[in-house]
Amino acid sequence: MTQILNRNLTERQFNFTEKDFERIRKLIYDHAGISLNPAKKDMVYSRLVRRIRELGLDSFQVYLGLLEKGDAAEWELFVNSLTTNLTSFFREEHHFPILSEHINERRTRTPINIWCSASSTGEEPYSIAMTMVELYGSFQPPVKIYASDVDTNVLAKAREGIYTTDRLEKMPQHKVRRFFKKGMGENQGKVRVRKELRDMIEFVHVNLLDESWPLNGKFDAIFCRNVMIYFDKPTQYSILKKFVPLLKEDGLMFAGHSESFLHAADLFKLRRKTVYELSDQQRKAYHK
Numbered sequence: 001m002t003q004i005l006n007r008n009l010t011e012r013q014f015n016f017t018e019k020d021f022e023r024i025r026k027l028i029y030d031h032a033g034i035s036l037n038p039a040k041k042d043m044v045y046s047r048l049v050r051r052i053r054e055l056g057l058d059s060f061q062v063y064l065g066l067l068e069k070g071d072a073a074e075w076e077l078f079v080n081s082l083t084t085n086l087t088s089f090f091r092e093e094h095h096f097p098i099l100s101e102h103i104n105e106r107r108t109r110t111p112i113n114i115w116c117s118a119s120s121t122g123e124e125p126y127s128i129a130m131t132m133v134e135l136y137g138s139f140q141p142p143v144k145i146y147a148s149d150v151d152t153n154v155l156a157k158a159r160e161g162i163y164t165t166d167r168l169e170k171m172p173q174h175k176v177r178r179f180f181k182k183g184m185g186e187n188q189g190k191v192r193v194r195k196e197l198r199d200m201i202e203f204v205h206v207n208l209l210d211e212s213w214p215l216n217g218k219f220d221a222i223f224c225r226n227v228m229i230y231f232d233k234p235t236q237y238s239i240l241k242k243f244v245p246l247l248k249e250d251g252l253m254f255a256g257h258s259e260s261f262l263h264a265a266d267l268f269k270l271r272r273k274t275v276y277e278l279s280d281q282q283r284k285a286y287h288k
């Protein structure tokens with residue numbers, strides 16, 4: 001068995017040198033902040049080799065040359081190939097009652113704005129939308145959700161809101177019945193998120209690394225979960241700094257289970273497990 005696996009890894013159709021891998025690491029780091037560790041070499045080969053075949057190129061060098069010339073469409077596909085999009089409905093479940101309580105205490109404010117800043121295939125923003133519908137007891141709560149990602153493929157999937165039923169296995173049946181429509185015929189085995197939930201969300205392409213983001217206004221809550229782990233600390237800090245002016249004075253920042261913003265203590269302070277609020281210093285700045 002080991003022998004077979006080793007042969008598959010080493011017998012590659014295209015030569016893939018350490019230098020090629022280093023070039024790719026630099027390109028994706030500079031463009032999207034993603035730090036690929038050396039163990040990802042095989043993953044990178046298998047994800048990009050498809051594109052080299054589709055383009056009918058004969059080497060990684062030619063492909064990388066094409067990217068370095070700045071072909072925008074190719075860049076989009078390159079980034080889409082190298083992101084990791086693992087997500088699920090109500091992932092890190094304990095955050096949703098905290099969000100609900102936070103918004104409930106501010107329900108006289110309208111509208112409520114929430115940003116899900118690495119929304120992947122949509123399970124996270126739809127979980128936020130379901131939480132808001134449950135809180136307000138209405139399919140038209142005064143809540144606007146912005147969901148963004150750098151990967152245009154996952155954004156398109158999120159916008160569609162179609163999932164295979166196995167994605168809902170852990171969700172209580174009453175939620176499934178309330179928030180999803182079952183597919184029939186050729187869509188057997190699939191569900192679609194109800195239109196009212198899709199209408200609550202605006203999907204936008206945002207690269208968190210960009211100097212400026214196409215979002216303005218202040219948010220009552222920002223979800224930035226399980227994306228910071230791909231960035232190094234200086235990159236994380238500069239992103240967190242850009243979140244500060246977009247958060248309301250009493251807004252909440254939600255982080256992923258293995259992420260910590262404690263290295264940015266001048267910007268955020270921990271309120272509850274992986275939930276942050278503006279530091280005292282930043283809050284004071286609101287009153288200047």
Ligand SMILES: C[S@@+](CC[C@H](N)C(=O)[O-])C[C@H]1O[C@@H](n2cnc3c(N)ncnc32)[C@H](O)[C@@H]1O
Nearest residue numbers: 032083086087118120150151207208225226227
């Ligand atoms: C592991 S998923 C996490 C999804 C979701 N937030 C969750 O916790 O389930 C990470 C997402 O971050 C996105 N991402 C990676 N780099 C990004 C960047 N520079 N700007 C915006 N999104 C990025 C990826 O495309 C991917 O969809």
